[in-house]
Amino acid sequence: MSIKVLVVDDSPLIRGVLTEILNAAPDIKVVGTAEDAHDARDKIKSLNPDVLTLDIEMPGMNGISFLKNLMRLRPMPVVMVSTLTAEGAPATLKALEYGAVDYLAKPKVDVANALNHYKDELHEKVRVAASARVRAKTEKAISANVSHLIKLDSLTYLPNHVITIGASTGGTEAIKEVVKLLPTNCPPVVVTQHIPAAFSTSFAARLNENAKVTVHEATHGQKLVKGNVYIAPGDDHLTISRTIDGYICRLDKDAPVNRHRPAVDKLFDSVAVATKGRATGVLLTGMGADGAKGLLNLKNAGCHTIAQDEATSVVWGMPGAAVELNAAAQVLALQDITACMLKAASKAR
Template sequence: MIKVVIVDDSKLIRMILNEIISAAPDMQVVGEAEDPLEARDLIKSLNPDVLTLDIEMPKMDGITFLKNLMRLRPMPVVMLSTLTAEGAPITLEALSIGAVDFLEKPKVDVKESLGKYADVLVEKIRAAAGARLSQIIRSRKRAQQSDAAPAATGDFKKNHLIAIGASTGGTEAIKEVVINLPANFCPIVVTQHIPPVFSKTYAERLNKVCKMTVHEASHGQVIEPGHIYIAPGDKHLTVLKRGSKLLCQLDDSEPVNRHKPAVDVLFDSIAKYMGKYSSGVILTGMGADGAKGLLRLKESGAYTITQDENSSVVYGMPRAAKELGAGNEELPLDKIAKRLMELATRSI
């Protein structure tokens, strides 16, 4: 039984969350708190498996509390956020501090959406309960050390494209992979499961710490070396070859594997146009999105990599890919960037 403590200053929100979580057969709400100071005492006495934490609360904001929690008593946390442009930086900061995942606060006046919301909330809590918190902490430390590390340089293939797919735990995992790639590295296209207003903020945050230039991908944008293209949170990202150029294409079709953007959609487009001139990577995340696409990439001649279990925050997508035999190689997170550089370096 997964023991959950709910931390939110709204009595109505706590009631809704309690009702949803208590209805799950494998979960139990063991406590509720209306502010972080009350939550601190509940955590000590109840020893919960997962915490749902509101970002904005009285007495102490969620970010400050999360920093203290990860320093003194690390545990899986799902942040409840307002999915707005204003809320995006704070939520992404929470993920960088150590939160496993985040979810929009329930809309109490839209009853018809609560059923779908309940399914997502329960799925995220379940994934958080099984998340490897030690990996989140290690990844944070490595990213901090990497900030000041010099980027290697090299003579890279001019016609090589790298594709990365990720979900839960992916925002920080992607950062760890790309943060020290050199400014002249092969172009990278990325699909991370993320809400619409967050993808632009995420790209901007990455761009501040990477040697490569990071964009939220736009329709028709030319794909060039030294650049990383992040799929917008409400569109599928695909790659189109037109003459000698590669272009980003944004697709507003239905979700695939319940996701938009979907990793499979990106990988399939690259398998069609690039084949052996590409590399594909599946990183941490729940579910199986990207597994079949990675297999099709491999079958087209691409070199494919799956993140290993020990370094994944949630070993769902990499496991699904491994079980399909979709990866040429399985690597820990901190070895993937080096391997990509080897694959992209020109043969002498």
């Protein structure tokens, strides 16, 4: 059974190129195209696609407004296909907040040839989207987490402890839900999210606006301080090392690991070595297996390890791979992770 795709873009050229690229996959079939939100709404009803590819900038109702309405009325998997620039990053992050599963860069020049370079990536993202867990937004899970954290205000954290988090597809929102409830006295948190270089600055700034703690895009040599979160820049591996003054961030452009830079495994491995077991590792939603072996290395080093459960993951690839390796001491719903990782980092565990 082929994955049915509806391509939504105001450019006839882009619609044609995306249709050709997607139809080249034996298990994907473009069942229709739409030039604007009104056209898309009608064709979703008549064609019942499994996945939507959606541009952000369209005439009339833009892609973000259309997506917001769609996810409220008829939640379905959406892959944003739009120009990924630093200026456009907030809009794409907003699309992920509203429920888009993933995104792909639309090149600015020589569109037809350039898009063909992303053919395999687009096929993979559509396949993942087709199997992703897409649901309407609710406040229930967030409220549950708040009730947990009320009891954690007076925790005393273990000295020289670090919390480390890895994520990919669906991770920008999952990380936000974990970070937004962290108390200002929590141990330092280092994070690798698979994200383009143009997005990481906006992602860190957006997290900072939603959190009590201070969130940074990590810089080379930056010292880890309690009550602070450090996000790997897009296209840089983030690791940590121990100095006489404590832990510091290190950035490098070594070869991708598991096809990714930044890579979760690389961060987790460095935390296992630098902290000698004084860390808590958390692996959240994401496709692939990056971070699974790293989480196992953390566990073997004496660290407490947590994987997000299948029910609350957008894609249970990375955490699922960790569970298969028996790398996670706990497998938890997203709404329970903040409380449990803080307990693990405290003297109360």
